[in-house]
Amino acid sequence: MSRTVTIEPVTRIEGHARITLQLGDAGQVEDAKFHLTQFRGFEKFCEGRPYREMPALTARTCGICPVSHLLASNKACDHLLSVSIPPTGEKLRRIMNLAQLTQSHALSFFHLSSPDLLMGWDSDPVSRNIFGVMRQEPALAKDGIRLRQIGQTIIEMLGGKKIHPTWVVPGGVNEPLSQEKRDAMLKLLPEALEIAKRTYAFFKTLVPKFKDEADHFGTMPTLFFSLVSPKGNLEHYDGFLRVKDAKGNILEDMVPPWEYERLIGEAVEDFSYMKFPYFKAQGYPKGIYRVGPLARLNNANACGTPYADVALAEFHMLQESGPIASSFHYHYARLVEIIYAIEMMERLLKDPTILDTRVRARARSNRYEGIGVAEAPRGTLMHHYRIDDDGLITWVNLIIATGHNNLAMNQSIRQVADAYVDGNNLQEGMLNRVEAVIRCYDPCLSCASHAFGQMPLAIELKDAAGHIVDTLTRG
Amino acid sequence: MSTTTTSTANRITVATTWLDGCSGCHMSFLDMDERLVDLAQQIDIVYSPLVDTKELPEQVDIGILEGSISSEDDLEKAKAFRKHCTLLISLGDCAVTGNVPAIRNHFKLSDVLDRAYRENVDLQPQIPTKSVPVLLTTVKPIHSEVEVDVFVPGCPPSADAIWYVLSELIAGRKPDPSQVTRFGA
Numbered sequence: 001m002s003r004t005v006t007i008e009p010v011t012r013i014e015g016h017a018r019i020t021l022q023l024g025d026a027g028q029v030e031d032a033k034f035h036l037t038q039f040r041g042f043e044k045f046c047e048g049r050p051y052r053e054m055p056a057l058t059a060r061t062c063g064i065c066p067v068s069h070l071l072a073s074n075k076a077c078d079h080l081l082s083v084s085i086p087p088t089g090e091k092l093r094r095i096m097n098l099a100q101l102t103q104s105h106a107l108s109f110f111h112l113s114s115p116d117l118l119m120g121w122d123s124d125p126v127s128r129n130i131f132g133v134m135r136q137e138p139a140l141a142k143d144g145i146r147l148r149q150i151g152q153t154i155i156e157m158l159g160g161k162k163i164h165p166t167w168v169v170p171g172g173v174n175e176p177l178s179q180e181k182r183d184a185m186l187k188l189l190p191e192a193l194e195i196a197k198r199t200y201a202f203f204k205t206l207v208p209k210f211k212d213e214a215d216h217f218g219t220m221p222t223l224f225f226s227l228v229s230p231k232g233n234l235e236h237y238d239g240f241l242r243v244k245d246a247k248g249n250i251l252e253d254m255v256p257p258w259e260y261e262r263l264i265g266e267a268v269e270d271f272s273y274m275k276f277p278y279f280k281a282q283g284y285p286k287g288i289y290r291v292g293p294l295a296r297l298n299n300a301n302a303c304g305t306p307y308a309d310v311a312l313a314e315f316h317m318l319q320e321s322g323p324i325a326s327s328f329h330y331h332y333a334r335l336v337e338i339i340y341a342i343e344m345m346e347r348l349l350k351d352p353t354i355l356d357t358r359v360r361a362r363a364r365s366n367r368y369e370g371i372g373v374a375e376a377p378r379g380t381l382m383h384h385y386r387i388d389d390d391g392l393i394t395w396v397n398l399i400i401a402t403g404h405n406n407l408a409m410n411q412s413i414r415q416v417a418d419a420y421v422d423g424n425n426l427q428e429g430m431l432n433r434v435e436a437v438i439r440c441y442d443p444c445l446s447c448a449s450h451a452f453g454q455m456p457l458a459i460e461l462k463d464a465a466g467h468i469v470d471t472l473t474r475g
Numbered sequence: 476m477s478t479t480t481t482s483t484a485n486r487i488t489v490a491t492t493w494l495d496g497c498s499g500c501h502m503s504f505l506d507m508d509e510r511l512v513d514l515a516q517q518i519d520i521v522y523s524p525l526v527d528t529k530e531l532p533e534q535v536d537i538g539i540l541e542g543s544i545s546s547e548d549d550l551e552k553a554k555a556f557r558k559h560c561t562l563l564i565s566l567g568d569c570a571v572t573g574n575v576p577a578i579r580n581h582f583k584l585s586d587v588l589d590r591a592y593r594e595n596v597d598l599q600p601q602i603p604t605k606s607v608p609v610l611l612t613t614v615k616p617i618h619s620e621v622e623v624d625v626f627v628p629g630c631p632p633s634a635d636a637i638w639y640v641l642s643e644l645i646a647g648r649k650p651d652p653s654q655v656t657r658f659g660a
């Protein structure tokens with residue numbers, strides 16, 4: 001008797017999703033699918049709007065990484081203006097991006113994933129959440145809240161708001177940094193770095209305990225895709241595209257971001273509102289690749305800041321050789337990137353030119369097409385616009401960080417389900433592991449649907465005729 | 476916000492969910508930061524994307540909805556919240572007015588879907604239909620489908636505004652969010 005198990009909603013992720021597992025006669029997993037269940041339609045409904053509205057509008061694809069959309073959108077607009085923005089304007093944009101990386105990675109690690117790591121996959125689902133962590137590990141929960149708060153506070157100091165700030169505009173930023181704000185931000189960073197280093201050191205002690213998960217949580221050969229700096233180092237704001245294969249060979253390097261269409265295609269499957277990008281040269285679905293913290297660290301020659309480079313060297317020791325293959329290590333990579341972001345913010349804030357008042361280039365639109373690419377916390381984000389003579393949007397394509405990982409997330413849930421799910425003896429903890437591998441990717445599904453999960457969980461076992469033969473509920 | 480089963484019966488229970496929004500309103504809730512720890516002493520989050528309890532309990536004191544109603548799933552969730560929650564809060568501009576998601580109402584739904592899944596595509600152009608919710612032709616604010624008790628506008632409403640609304644409700648007063656919010660801000 002073949003059966004379908006539905007996990008809905010997938011919780012402790014951002015957005016609306018369900019997972020279905022097809023079980024065969026003997027209770028073995030025959031298929032696993034990750035469904036995005038929200039659709040939004042930005043690519044169409046932005047038509048007719050002035051391009052200058054696009055940064056504020058497209059930031060509303062996501063409340064966790066609005067700064068990424070703000071930046072990718074403004075970079076597409078810079079391209080439309082054909083301007084290069086003043087160096088201080090660029091540095092200020094970078095600071096806001098790194099502050100967001102810090103708060104978003106803190107949210108993923110502490111608020112969303114730490115309950116699994118601290119309490120265990122099989123622990124009581126009623127308290128397996130950040131509020132449970134507040135009771136069980138108050139010091140760690142406090143660290144998480146504080147680290148996220150520091151990131152959000154820096155965003156607010158720059159942009160006037162923690163969520164959906166403005167301030168970044170086509171051509172640069174609309175206000176220079178004051179000395180008072182610079183000093184106030186610099187004061188926050190030592191505490192942030194202490195928390196980041198403390199958490200990293202603690203997490204390293206956990207890693208050996210999760211060897212089994214590391215072997216089965218999306219441990220597979222894929223390509224890795226990210227921006228790198230002109231020196232091939234870790235980069236989040238600008239730079240060039242690099243594609244590495246599972247063995248560590250560089251297949252594409254120093255590709256200007258506006259050539260993204262040469263590298264990436266998008267396919268559609270009938271079971272998800274999230275599209276399936278693939279690396280064109282290897283076709284679909286063979287051209288599976290991963291983006292985000294794991295890919296960025298696998299692709300980077302170095303981070304370029306002292307503590308982060310020590311941590312990067314330790315990251316590469318997680319495996320004997322080659323790019324780190326397990327998606328479980330997204331958590332590790334995220335913590336390394338937090339350290340990097342804090343160190344880099346400090347460097348930028350101490351730069352003598354950071355208080356320069358020339359922060360914006362002014363121009364009107366000078367091209368009909370603009371492409372802006374940046375690294376969002378979850379991976380490479382692409383905004384591509386066309387406008388008419390009046391500066392009104394005629395066409396939009398968005399490729400969202402989470403979308404790139406769609407093929408990888410689908411393969412990963414299959415792998416976890418094969419390793420842990422026994423259809424003859426379903427346990428809540430087994431299904432939580434299937435969800436947990438998705439949490440490694442820290443998907444942002446409101447983005448990915450340019451699209452967003454939620455309803456009572458009921459796992460229904462149906463027979464081939466669609467009759468419910470068993471129900472398992474949680475919570 | 477304790478979710479233990481041992482929590483006392485007189486604690487206020489709260490359920491939250493997101494419909495068609497960007498999660499920014501929930502993030503603003505988390506921006507209450509250390510006040511979350513105080514709040515956890517006074518309320519129980521019994522259902523939310525932030526916790527694993529996946530079934531909306533029979534009776535909840537306060538329900539909070541973010542986002543607008545764009546799909547049949549959203550509509551079902553809004554109705555379930557209305558049915559099971561004594562007091563319903565419409566949180567944020569998407570919930571209160573339709574905001575950004577409702578911009579698609581200017582277009583035909585099929586055109587919006589075609590752009591995403593037939594035009595901007597290299598392979599297998601098709602509209603997803605399996606195991607995904609049916610979209611409504613018109614995106615609507617929450618109160619157009621179910622009765623709402625408290626409106627908290629903002630995109631998103633600030634953490635201070637959310638703190639104020641919850642504190643007033645916990646104290647047994649009806650909050651007046653117009654003092655601490657404005658549309659779009």
Ligand code: SF4
Binds near residue numbers: 060163570629630
């Ligand atoms: S009101 Fe604003 S912050 Fe809240 S869900 Fe809508 S777009 Fe996001």
